[in-house]
Amino acid sequence: MNYPNGQKKVISKKASSGRANKSFSNRGMSLEDDINTTNQFYLDVNRAIIHKKPTPVQIVNVDYPRRSAAVIKEAYFKQASTTDYNGIYRGKYVDFEAKETKNKTLFPLANIHEHQINHMRSIVEHGGICFILLRFAALDETYYMQAEKLFPYWHDKLNGGRKSIPYESITQDGFHIPLQYQARVDYLSIIDKLYF
Amino acid sequence: MNYPNGQKKVISKKASSGRANKSFSNRGMSLEDDINTTNQFYLDVNRAIIHKKPTPVQIVNVDYPRRSAAVIKEAYFKQASTTDYNGIYRGKYVDFEAKETKNKTLFPLANIHEHQINHMRSIVEHGGICFILLRFAALDETYYMQAEKLFPYWHDKLNGGRKSIPYESITQDGFHIPLQYQARVDYLSIIDKLYF
Numbered sequence: 001m002n003y004p005n006g007q008k009k010v011i012s013k014k015a016s017s018g019r020a021n022k023s024f025s026n027r028g029m030s031l032e033d034d035i036n037t038t039n040q041f042y043l044d045v046n047r048a049i050i051h052k053k054p055t056p057v058q059i060v061n062v063d064y065p066r067r068s069a070a071v072i073k074e075a076y077f078k079q080a081s082t083t084d085y086n087g088i089y090r091g092k093y094v095d096f097e098a099k100e101t102k103n104k105t106l107f108p109l110a111n112i113h114e115h116q117i118n119h120m121r122s123i124v125e126h127g128g129i130c131f132i133l134l135r136f137a138a139l140d141e142t143y144y145m146q147a148e149k150l151f152p153y154w155h156d157k158l159n160g161g162r163k164s165i166p167y168e169s170i171t172q173d174g175f176h177i178p179l180q181y182q183a184r185v186d187y188l189s190i191i192d193k194l195y196f
Numbered sequence: 197m198n199y200p201n202g203q204k205k206v207i208s209k210k211a212s213s214g215r216a217n218k219s220f221s222n223r224g225m226s227l228e229d230d231i232n233t234t235n236q237f238y239l240d241v242n243r244a245i246i247h248k249k250p251t252p253v254q255i256v257n258v259d260y261p262r263r264s265a266a267v268i269k270e271a272y273f274k275q276a277s278t279t280d281y282n283g284i285y286r287g288k289y290v291d292f293e294a295k296e297t298k299n300k301t302l303f304p305l306a307n308i309h310e311h312q313i314n315h316m317r318s319i320v321e322h323g324g325i326c327f328i329l330l331r332f333a334a335l336d337e338t339y340y341m342q343a344e345k346l347f348p349y350w351h352d353k354l355n356g357g358r359k360s361i362p363y364e365s366i367t368q369d370g371f372h373i374p375l376q377y378q379a380r381v382d383y384l385s386i387i388d389k390l391y392f
Binding site: 089126 | 239242244245247249250251252253255266267268269270271272273274277278282283284285286287288289291315318319321322323324
């Protein structure tokens with residue numbers, strides 16, 4: 001199910017902040033929750049300004065019982081034309097996507113879209129820092145993979161090759177991000193090593 | 197009415213591309229439409245990658261008649277915590293807001309929010325290019341104003357001063373952007389002059 005549910009998001013957000021105090025373990029928490037927590041921490045300490053873009057929605061019918069309380073009565077999820085996260089870090093433009101899988105041996109490329117890859121290519125071409133955060137939920141492991149390393153796998157897929165990235169390739173081409181307390185998925189530490 | 201309506205947006209988008217072929221005049225077209233057209237042109241010619249963020253919506257109830265056709269049945273507009281537009285240009289992070297008024301002599305600060313100003317301050321602090329596009333609809337004039345020039349007016353407002361920016365100040369502190377054919381609101385040309 002590709003469609004994020006706003007209500008669920010709010011519930012899990014509350015659950016996550018309570019849970020974070022008890023344990024660094026990530027089981028049961030979504031990658032999105034972890035990244036939101038991380039981005040909020042980066043904001044709080046003024047380290048970076050990175051936000052998740054709102055879910056794109058095509059609004060069809062809105063009720064205005066009062067001016068201050070418009071209710072959307074009919075709307076549809078739209079496919080995102082870009083990645084989900086972007087912002088600025090140490091003066092640089094940062095742009096990334098996040099995906100998780102329950103698979104333990106490979107990462108399916110199915111839930112990445114062609115136009116997202118094209119967007120990522122453009123970002124790299126224009127000098128931005130672009131990457132993907134991949135989580136193997138069953139293994140409780142999260143990896144940072146530079147967009148440049150992702151493209152060859154996409155190229156292979158388009159040319160009739162495998163439709164996934166093997167786990168071993170991700171551990172080799174990517175960088176493992178150990179879970180932490182406040183900056184739970186501390187991807188900026190990888191950026192520090194790679195670009196500064 | 198601060199709330200953008202998705203349906204209306206689609207209709208006006210079609211109207212705008214038809215209209216753009218006939219005249220450079222902007223009457224009847226919204227600033228948002230013009231910026232979207234401009235950003236699409238920048239994308240098409242690979243000059244910059246700048247997108248409008250989706251309207252933030254709190255989704256409460258979703259119907260799944262079939263997996264492929266989720267219908268949002270209840271949702272609410274949320275206040276944006278950032279500006280509406282961001283992206284990358286010549287390797288730099290770009291971030292801006294756009295507002296229009298029907299007033300001919302001043303620009304009311306009422307529809308800019310405190311947290312948007314705070315966001316803009318942070319962007320400037322982190323080395324991003326940040327500004328606001330202001331349109332006087334009745335005059336058919338659009339201005340680029342650097343965030344740094346906007347802050348003093350906001351500061352005055354918070355301290356009991358005037359709640360608007362006089363037209364004359366905008367013409368002095370800002371840069372007029374003449375309407376053009378393809379890059380209708382060619383704000384990158386102002387950035388070129390200011391930062392490169």
